[in-house]
Amino acid sequence: MNKIxxxxxxxxxxxxxxxxxxxxKVLPFRIIIKDKDYRDGVDITLNDVYKVLDTESPTSSLPSMKDMxxxxxxxxxxxxxxxxAVTISSKLSGLNNALRLVSEDYPTIKTEVIDSKSISCAETIIIKEAGEMINSGLEFEKIVEKLIEVRSKIKTFFxxxxLEYLKKGGRIGKVAGVIGELLNIKPIVLVDEEGEYSTYDKARGRKQSIxxxxxxxxxxxxxxxxxxxIGNGDAKEEAEKYLQEIxxxxxxxxxxxSGDISPVAGLHSGPGLLGIAFYEV
Incomplete structure (x- = not known):
């Protein structure tokens, strides 16, 4: 009998x-501050990261191959x-590829590493659907097939x-070059079908962007x-208001x-993130 x-x-x-x-099973990313290594969400919180952003330059790394x-x-x-395994978009991190490589060392376990082509709640949606299908006794191959369909029905915006922190982390994607920050133009960012950040729309100022x-x-x-x-990074009141209005x-x-985003996501987005995922059912 299969055990998944x-x-x-x-x-x-x-x-x-x-x-x-x-x-x-959750593999934590690593956050490095002053050469000290922290496990994302285990040894460090989102607020811990926000507190040092102005004075330090934290970086992140993949879960180690040893951990995997x-x-x-x-x-x-x-x-x-x-x-x-459902991972953050391969356009945002090398984890998807790393996990594939490690899984090849364990031929007794048949492994499917699914690129969520997104981040945050979108990954969770795919995991929840996988969990429900496992509990219902669906076959492994059928679950994998259906999860690709699930992925196509999710749209994530934030x-x-x-943009400072996305630029620093090299995760600006297709957003760069279209926003006039000096004019207070704010992008509504879509995680597109390729798993990259792109500008879906824009507005002048924070209130109008919301x-x-x-x-x-x-x-x-x-x-x-x-x-x-609905998730947030230091934007709880705005997130709760968005929830009420929609x-x-x-x-x-x-x-x-969903509450707070992960510390590693906060590191790369900076404070003030409001994120929404829509899953067609």
Missing amino acids: ALITDSASDIRKDVIDKYNV GVLFNQLEKEGYTHVI IIGT NKMLSIGKKILDDKKCDVY SNHPNINNIFF
Whole structure:
């Protein structure tokens, strides 16, 4: 009988209740501050990162190959025959490729590493759907096939306080060159089909950018029924207001307040992130 394990990374912002429900194994990214190494979300919090952004230049790195190997060894001992791993977009990190390489050293476990082509709640959505299908007894190959369909039904948007941190981290994607920061023009960023950041729309000032993202969300919901996920990085009040303003739309199937983004996501986005994911159901 197949025994299927679920793996994701800490950039998925996966909540503890989801981890516990589906027995998800989470690989934490590493955050380096003054040559000291911290495990994302384990040894360091989002607020810890924000506190040092003005005075230090923190960097991030992948979970170590050793960590991945330890995890696969553990799964072997626990009798797992299959693994489904859902990772942050391969356009944003090298984790997807690294995990593929490590999995090849464990031929007794059939592993599928799925590129979420996104980040944060979008990864969690795919993991939750995988967990439900595993619990229903669906075959491994069918689950993998259906997860690719799930991925295609997710749209993720966010706004940030400043582009400074995306630029520093080299994760600016297709957003660079289209925004006049001196004119206070704010982008509404879409994680596109390739898993890169691109400008979906723009507005002048923070308030207008939030209103624009609210209009975008309502337009999506006018066309299809969706689960909606809302997360933030030092923008809790704005996130809660967004939730209130969109929650009465008749095409919302479920709405989830995911809370804070991961420390590693906060490192690369800076404070002031408001993120929304729409999953067509």
